[in-house]
Amino acid sequence: LRRGFPEVIFCQGKTPEQALAAFRELAGHNGRVLATRVSPETASLIKTELPEAQYRPEARILFLSRTEIKPRWGRIAVLSAGTSDLPVAEEAALTAELLENEVSRIYDVGVAGIHRLFSHLEELERARVLIVVAGMEGALPGVVAGLTDRPVIAVPTSTGYGASFGGLSALLTMLNTCSPGVGVVNIDNGFGAAVLAHLITRSGDEKP
Amino acid sequence: LRRGFPEVIFCQGKTPEQALAAFRELAGHNGRVLATRVSPETASLIKTELPEAQYRPEARILFLSRTEIKPRWGRIAVLSAGTSDLPVAEEAALTAELLENEVSRIYDVGVAGIHRLFSHLEELERARVLIVVAGMEGALPGVVAGLTDRPVIAVPTSTGYGASFGGLSALLTMLNTCSPGVGVVNIDNGFGAAVLAHLITRSGDEKP
Amino acid sequence: LRRGFPEVIFCQGKTPEQALAAFRELAGHNGRVLATRVSPETASLIKTELPEAQYRPEARILFLSRTEIKPRWGRIAVLSAGTSDLPVAEEAALTAELLENEVSRIYDVGVAGIHRLFSHLEELERARVLIVVAGMEGALPGVVAGLTDRPVIAVPTSTGYGASFGGLSALLTMLNTCSPGVGVVNIDNGFGAAVLAHLITRSGDEKP
Amino acid sequence: LRRGFPEVIFCQGKTPEQALAAFRELAGHNGRVLATRVSPETASLIKTELPEAQYRPEARILFLSRTEIKPRWGRIAVLSAGTSDLPVAEEAALTAELLENEVSRIYDVGVAGIHRLFSHLEELERARVLIVVAGMEGALPGVVAGLTDRPVIAVPTSTGYGASFGGLSALLTMLNTCSPGVGVVNIDNGFGAAVLAHLITRSGDEKP
Amino acid sequence: LRRGFPEVIFCQGKTPEQALAAFRELAGHNGRVLATRVSPETASLIKTELPEAQYRPEARILFLSRTEIKPRWGRIAVLSAGTSDLPVAEEAALTAELLENEVSRIYDVGVAGIHRLFSHLEELERARVLIVVAGMEGALPGVVAGLTDRPVIAVPTSTGYGASFGGLSALLTMLNTCSPGVGVVNIDNGFGAAVLAHLITRSGDEKP
Amino acid sequence: LRRGFPEVIFCQGKTPEQALAAFRELAGHNGRVLATRVSPETASLIKTELPEAQYRPEARILFLSRTEIKPRWGRIAVLSAGTSDLPVAEEAALTAELLENEVSRIYDVGVAGIHRLFSHLEELERARVLIVVAGMEGALPGVVAGLTDRPVIAVPTSTGYGASFGGLSALLTMLNTCSPGVGVVNIDNGFGAAVLAHLITRSGDEKP
Amino acid sequence: LRRGFPEVIFCQGKTPEQALAAFRELAGHNGRVLATRVSPETASLIKTELPEAQYRPEARILFLSRTEIKPRWGRIAVLSAGTSDLPVAEEAALTAELLENEVSRIYDVGVAGIHRLFSHLEELERARVLIVVAGMEGALPGVVAGLTDRPVIAVPTSTGYGASFGGLSALLTMLNTCSPGVGVVNIDNGFGAAVLAHLITRSGDEKP
Amino acid sequence: LRRGFPEVIFCQGKTPEQALAAFRELAGHNGRVLATRVSPETASLIKTELPEAQYRPEARILFLSRTEIKPRWGRIAVLSAGTSDLPVAEEAALTAELLENEVSRIYDVGVAGIHRLFSHLEELERARVLIVVAGMEGALPGVVAGLTDRPVIAVPTSTGYGASFGGLSALLTMLNTCSPGVGVVNIDNGFGAAVLAHLITRSGDEKP
Ligand SMILES: Nc1ncnc2c1ncn2[C@@H]1O[C@H](COP(=O)(O)O)[C@@H](O)[C@H]1O
Ligand SMILES: Nc1ncnc2c1ncn2[C@@H]1O[C@H](COP(=O)(O)O)[C@@H](O)[C@H]1O
Ligand SMILES: Nc1ncnc2c1ncn2[C@@H]1O[C@H](COP(=O)(O)O)[C@@H](O)[C@H]1O
Ligand SMILES: Nc1ncnc2c1ncn2[C@@H]1O[C@H](COP(=O)(O)O)[C@@H](O)[C@H]1O
Ligand SMILES: [Mg+2]
Ligand SMILES: [Mg+2]
Ligand SMILES: [Mg+2]
Ligand SMILES: [Mg+2]
Ligand SMILES: [Mg+2]
Ligand SMILES: [Mg+2]
Ligand SMILES: [Mg+2]
Ligand SMILES: [Mg+2]
Numbered sequence A, B, C, D, E, F, G, H: 001l002r003r004g005f006p007e008v009i010f011c012q013g014k015t016p017e018q019a020l021a022a023f024r025e026l027a028g029h030n031g032r033v034l035a036t037r038v039s040p041e042t043a044s045l046i047k048t049e050l051p052e053a054q055y056r057p058e059a060r061i062l063f064l065s066r067t068e069i070k071p072r073w074g075r076i077a078v079l080s081a082g083t084s085d086l087p088v089a090e091e092a093a094l095t096a097e098l099l100e101n102e103v104s105r106i107y108d109v110g111v112a113g114i115h116r117l118f119s120h121l122e123e124l125e126r127a128r129v130l131i132v133v134a135g136m137e138g139a140l141p142g143v144v145a146g147l148t149d150r151p152v153i154a155v156p157t158s159t160g161y162g163a164s165f166g167g168l169s170a171l172l173t174m175l176n177t178c179s180p181g182v183g184v185v186n187i188d189n190g191f192g193a194a195v196l197a198h199l200i201t202r203s204g205d206e207k208p
Helices: A016-029 A040-049 A084-098 A122-128 A139-149 A162-175 A190-205 B016-029 B040-049 B083-098 B121-125 B138-145 B162-175 B190-205 C016-029 C042-049 C083-098 C120-125 C140-147 C162-175 C190-205 D017-029 D040-049 D085-097 D121-126 D138-149 D162-175 D190-205 E015-027 E040-050 E083-098 E121-126 E140-147 E161-177 E189-204 F016-029 F041-047 F085-096 F121-126 F140-147 F160-174 F190-205 G016-029 G041-049 G083-098 G121-126 G140-146 G162-175 G189-205 H016-029 H042-048 H084-100 H119-128 H142-146 H162-175 H189-205
Strands: A007-010 A032-036 A054-056 A060-064 A073-080 A101-105 A128-132 A152-156 A182-184 B009-011 B032-036 B054-056 B059-066 B073-080 B101-107 B131-136 B152-158 B182-184 C008-010 C032-036 C052-054 C059-065 C073-080 C101-106 C131-132 C152-156 C180-183 D008-010 D033-035 D054-056 D061-065 D072-082 D101-107 D129-134 D153-154 D183-184 E008-010 E032-036 E055-056 E063-066 E074-079 E101-106 E129-134 E152-156 E181-183 F007-008 F032-036 F052-058 F061-065 F073-080 F102-105 F130-135 F154-158 F183-186 G008-010 G032-036 G055-056 G059-065 G073-080 G103-108 G127-132 G151-154 G182-185 H008-010 H032-036 H054-056 H063-064 H074-078 H101-106 H130-134 H152-156 H182-184
Touching: A007 A016, A007 E189, A016 A032, A016 A040, A016 A060, A016 F016, A032 A084, A032 F140, A040 A054, A040 A060, A040 F041, A054 B152, A060 A084, A073 A084, A073 A122, A073 A139, A073 A190, A084 A101, A084 A128, A084 A152, A084 A190, A101 A122, A101 A190, A122 A139, A128 A139, A128 C042, A139 A152, A139 A182, A139 C180, A139 G151, A152 A162, A152 F073, A162 A182, A162 D183, A162 H162, A182 C180, A182 C190, A190 C190, A190 E074, A190 G127, A190 H032, B009 B016, B016 B032, B016 B152, B032 B083, B032 D008, B040 B054, B040 B059, B054 E181, B059 B083, B073 B138, B073 B190, B083 B101, B083 B131, B083 B152, B083 B190, B083 H101, B101 B121, B101 B182, B101 B190, B101 H142, B121 B138, B131 B138, B131 B190, B131 F073, B138 B152, B138 B162, B138 B182, B138 D040, B152 B162, B152 B190, B162 B182, B162 C162, B162 E161, B162 H182, B182 D061, B182 D183, B182 D190, B182 G041, B190 C083, B190 D183, B190 D190, B190 G059, C008 G162, C016 C032, C016 C042, C016 C059, C016 D085, C032 C083, C032 G127, C032 H063, C042 C052, C042 C059, C042 F140, C073 C083, C073 H008, C083 C101, C083 C131, C083 C152, C083 C190, C101 C120, C101 G162, C120 C140, C120 G041, C131 C140, C131 C190, C131 D085, C140 C180, C152 C190, C152 F007, C162 C180, C162 G162, C162 H142, C162 H162, C190 F061, D008 D017, D008 D162, D017 D033, D017 D040, D017 D061, D033 D085, D033 D101, D033 E032, D040 D054, D054 E032, D061 D085, D072 D190, D085 D129, D085 D153, D085 F121, D101 D121, D101 D190, D121 D138, D121 H162, D129 D138, D129 D190, D153 D190, D153 F140, D162 D183, D162 E161, E008 E015, E015 E040, E015 E063, E032 E083, E040 E055, E040 E063, E055 F130, E055 G008, E063 E083, E074 E083, E074 E121, E074 E140, E074 E189, E074 H063, E083 E129, E083 E152, E101 E121, E129 E140, E140 E152, E140 E181, E152 E161, E152 E189, E161 E181, E181 F183, E181 F190, E189 F183, E189 F190, F016 F032, F016 F041, F016 F061, F032 F085, F041 F052, F041 F061, F061 F085, F061 G189, F073 F121, F073 F190, F085 F130, F085 F154, F085 F190, F102 F121, F102 F190, F121 F140, F130 F140, F130 F190, F140 F154, F140 F160, F154 F160, F154 F190, F154 G121, F154 H016, F160 F183, F160 G162, F160 H162, G016 G032, G016 G041, G016 H142, G032 G083, G041 G055, G041 G059, G073 G083, G073 G121, G083 G103, G083 G127, G083 G151, G083 G189, G103 G189, G121 G140, G127 G140, G127 G189, G127 H084, G140 G162, G140 G182, G151 G162, G151 G189, G162 G182, G182 H182, G182 H189, G189 H182, H008 H016, H016 H032, H016 H042, H032 H084, H032 H162, H042 H054, H042 H063, H074 H119, H074 H189, H084 H101, H084 H130, H084 H152, H084 H189, H101 H119, H119 H142, H130 H189, H142 H162, H142 H182, H152 H162, H152 H189
Parallel strands: A007 A032, A073 A101, A073 A128, A128 A152, A152 A182, B009 B032, B073 B101, B073 B131, B131 B152, B152 B182, C008 C032, C073 C101, C073 C131, C131 C152, C152 C180, D008 D033, D072 D101, D072 D129, D129 D153, D153 D183, E008 E032, E074 E101, E074 E129, E129 E152, E152 E181, F007 F032, F073 F102, F073 F130, F130 F154, F154 F183, G008 G032, G073 G103, G073 G127, G127 G151, G151 G182, H008 H032, H074 H101, H074 H130, H130 H152, H152 H182
Antiparallel strands: A032 A060, A054 A060, B032 B059, B054 B059, C032 C059, C052 C059, D033 D061, D054 D061, E032 E063, E055 E063, F032 F061, F052 F061, G032 G059, G055 G059, H032 H063, H054 H063
């Protein structure tokens, strides 16, 4: 499915040692290995043993590829609302790149200052699918879907406090958007959004 | 408090007879009476006995005033996102008028077609306070607050289905908006929004 | 956006007269009109005035098209778990057809008798995107996503009782699926799923 | 919008280094900078580099102003129910002062000893808008709104335990108050309450 | 336990015929029978067969007593906040009377007009226990408990709309009150409050 | 109200220094001071300055009394279901003693081994009011109320895991008990239960 | 699986005509047909066409069997707490009988009068598995599990009001019981409980 | 009940010292002692004093048995969906073994790769009861129940993030499964599932 990333390691809740064991195991049989939610400590430990692995802290991703990764599929644009949504947006953007898609990043275009979004409308049209990341009120995906005809994958984030209830507020907003054409993934699930976007670009190119 | 509307009758959950009794009682002692959430049946019954009462079905309001009602306070703009939000928006707008405020109505400017909102920006600036009514995703108040410096009163509505959970989704969106300057009232509470807006216009004019 | 369906009328919560007024208005300016959640009463009333409109009760859809509707875009497969999910599945399937996509229907393949699903695997591969409708436990989309590499749009339904909490159980299941590649829409939102699937097929064919 | 506080830095969830970077950036281009939810460690670090910044730990606010801040707008009264609500009340009060409003503080007047509130009634009337902060049962804003005709901004706090559910109990109380004239902000959002109050005082003075 | 009311019939959810059967059965073996949540139809049917039964529609109670009911235990005061709380308050008050307690009714003293409460403070002190009924924000029991040293039984009601969530808001308010000395019963459970109050008055008089 | 404990200090969420300041302040003006939720560190710090204060770690209570505390009011029995409910039960029992009531402790009598409860039935009858503490399923108060005619104060605790949701499960059980005569306080609120029980014993003895 | 009941028809939400169609279809190919949640109207309609079908209104079950149904498997005891739990208990008991198990009914033994339960302890021991049905507080399964070593299947019901939240309170109680040996099914799911009990008795007799 | 494990110690929330005290106490009177949720620190401390105790960290269980433990009852199969469900699955499997049942472990057969499950179907038929452990979407028990006629005990786990809400998503899925024959225990309650399975195997062998 994931073009050389046969099994992806989710490191949240694993000790560095457990993560290393899983990574080592996969690296023994595969040319590409992908791990998400990787803390700096876990990354250091794994890189000590597997120095060819690359760590991208802003995306919390560690990966290893023994063959070149180059864009083969359609363009995916990743939009984010605020600065605290960045780790989730980067998890989505980097995963999409590692799955060999073209990726545009359009960050910090939340609805509290909606004019920032308008200067990017053409860029949106150049993508085949949009991933839109937002926390707190979570209104950005609905606004974006109203402005384009591209399919929108909405990612609620757990940023916020009080009545954001750990991302529930943003999640409900996205599920209830009046703009049709929006599919929602789990709170903070940048990885899942990228895989879905990738299946969409690939499905269009490898038409059955 | 409410300029001649000494006690306001909330008719939801009352029989027409109970509503009539309350209305008759207040009309005996006051020059002005206001009732909200009035069904056509209740309105008919009351008008049979008190023909001077006026019914506005789109706002579900029945009122009676023995003196002229004319605008005395600052302008309040009432915005709504979709057509199903109209009864709540009208409850707010008419209540604000009966409290002797100037009122502008700017309806059907939801975020799924955000361009419709932009043609009204100047009108927003002419108001002293904005009431913004929206259901489902409830994103409009945050977008509006990002575009003006006027105080915004957000009214979530119970329109929608599924994960809108009777207005909860819109309510949470509004509480979590990234645009500061938004105060939220109960779901469907157009009346409460109008009273708050009225206290704001009056507080500015009758400076303590 | 929607190829001749400029504005779609959501009839739930509207009186037959309100629905007729909206339909008449759109039919005056457009060659195609689409209305969802249409009761038999509303359909009868509208057809009295606009006999060219066609009603599909199993999908609760009424539409009118003055030009031929014929498949132009990639294939969309619609799967459903149980018999009570049929109205939502049909809302999705018919909407997708009216948006001029090829549609395959694969119904009653819920996980309680999972062998029924396996005889359809090849058919799944022939589609460009899958819409999977399920209520109660809502497990079908995750199982399907594990069996194919097609993008999956999951539609939770409100069927069930007790701890299904009006579709909440199915919704949470779908958001938490371990199979990446699943985007979720609102409970019972067959229409939204079809629009998203349509944007995906079109986005692939009209590559930007 | 905020008179010299072009962007406000929300430090919760930021490392001291991230907060410093944001503060330094804004201080390079603006005469005034405001940061909220600032821990003592973050404050120390920033003050090492920017000694002109001032820290108010009771409000968890760090600010810098190269021009004098002096009251220009109408009076805002900030009331709080209990001692654990103080940090939120101070966040509101200091933010309002930094936005150049007159501020009165009326603290520890919760409904469990309601007589304490009555000695402040005149002071309430001298304000143009009231911010009322309360946790646990959250009853104070409704009681206050019943006693005056000033607009009330209600701030639920997350103090309490058990069935207070992190401020949900106080939030619901405030949304359901029988006294009209109350707008509610997010749990613990003293900053947002102050901005709303400020927009109200300014809107009254700079009448459109 | 209940002095001649050996088993109390809860009629909500029972057909008139089922209620009659239960009433007839108990009336065959007991001098006193009590039924709550009795609709006018159910009451008519039962009175046709058992004309000695007495119906109190404002309390939705039907009872029958073949011996005189007269006050034997300490005084219970029943307070209510708003007019829609009356059926629950009357269920409590009448149940308490039928259990042979002295009862004072103090109605319509909600916190939105708190001055009305103050004229009753002496009357509160004359009771041995207070039942305080309130819906929506549910703030009255906490205010009352702060004003007296009598034990308070708080009864949340399901009146209200939107974020009152069927009485949940009032229930949480009462559980979180800062005034110690408050015990809470289920939403709308005026009957249960009266039994608890009665056990308190009796426990004091029949000291073990 | 509380016989020499004019204000009770709730130490949860206070630093040892803040708690000491509050304790010192009250000890300067009163013969008796009571603090709840006191950690060993806070207790040590306060006892260094005020060695006459007494710490009871099993109840997390620190108190100081310059006059003798001796039982003056009726007997209160405190029951608990499991060993993890002990801190809450002891908070209730010791608070009741410090308020000068007779107290019986009947611990570890949960419904999973209900025979243990039966050997205490006579002891229950000797009390004037019962405090029943239980977590997880929270069934004990309802069972106890079915076995006696004493008023029952139910205290849900936050012990448990998973679907106990921090005490919510026990709280709902207690509110829904079929045995009338039960009043419920907040989760873990042993202190509040004791104050309510004390008001009941006192109200019976000092009949108004 | 179900010994001659190849597919069971769930009639809730089906029109009488839909139910008849499903019943007729199954009766054409099978010697036994079972339908649950059957209203009297639906039963009448089906019996008009298939007079051999038998209706049991107290269990809301309609069934048809062309061969004798006789007990073949171990004994299942069905216990219920209150009279409003009867339809669910009967759905369980009759389903278990139709699956050819011995069934004992032990009704109206709720924890508010726990002595009634004790006279049935021997009968409990004679069963191989117990189904325990309870609404509101839902405490009965935990108490029963504490008294026997038989496996317990707990069925929460939706009876109750207010904070019973449609059976949620009983459901949580049962999931959190301190007595191990309890498995829980969906709210009101007497049918599912009977199937599980039947699989247990059969699994024991037909040892693999 | 539990064949020599008279009381089981639940160590979560206990200090190592408290756990040791409980263990020592039981070991003084019993030939077998079982403790669950035992951290390595607690295990070390207890083994220092009672070296005959055995610790199984993967199950978080510490036990002591002075007589041989050998399989006496029917076979129980324990299935798990993902690797993070292992501690709960092992708690179930080891508890079942210590209760002297035969146990088969079938791990890592989640629905995202459902083919892995199919190679174990015969093994499922050889068991008398199945324990199925799954987190996140929690779909495995329903799929398994659809494939066999064995009774299924479903154990939701708290693994996952975002909208898994600490296991709530998996719990609701399991309660709503369309496959009858599934009983659910509390989130993460592997111990309770094993006891229930054990009561089932024993109940079948020791037929009453
Ligand atoms: N205490 C606060 N509570 C809520 N919002 C705040 C607070 N402080 C700052 N903000 C908002 O947060 C935004 C900055 O967030 P960030 O980009 O994460 O630093 C600003 O535009 C403010 O409107
Ligand atoms: N354990 C407790 N649980 C609930 N409320 C308490 C507790 N201890 C003290 N209180 C209340 O908390 C108030 C003091 O809160 P504070 O001003 O934050 O110290 C007192 O008036 C008590 O009524
Ligand atoms: N009372 C019931 N509660 C839960 N599930 C049921 C009930 N009766 C039938 N079922 C299940 O519902 C399925 C049939 O649903 P349907 O296709 O909608 O008739 C059957 O396979 C049964 O397993
Ligand atoms: N892992 C577990 N999950 C749920 N309940 C448990 C577990 N381990 C032990 N128990 C139960 O908890 C009770 C002991 O609790 P405690 O008295 O707090 O040690 C025992 O009677 C067991 O029935
Ligand atoms: Mg769009
Ligand atoms: Mg603004
Ligand atoms: Mg897939
Ligand atoms: Mg007011
Ligand atoms: Mg008091
Ligand atoms: Mg009793
Ligand atoms: Mg047992
Ligand atoms: Mg099965």
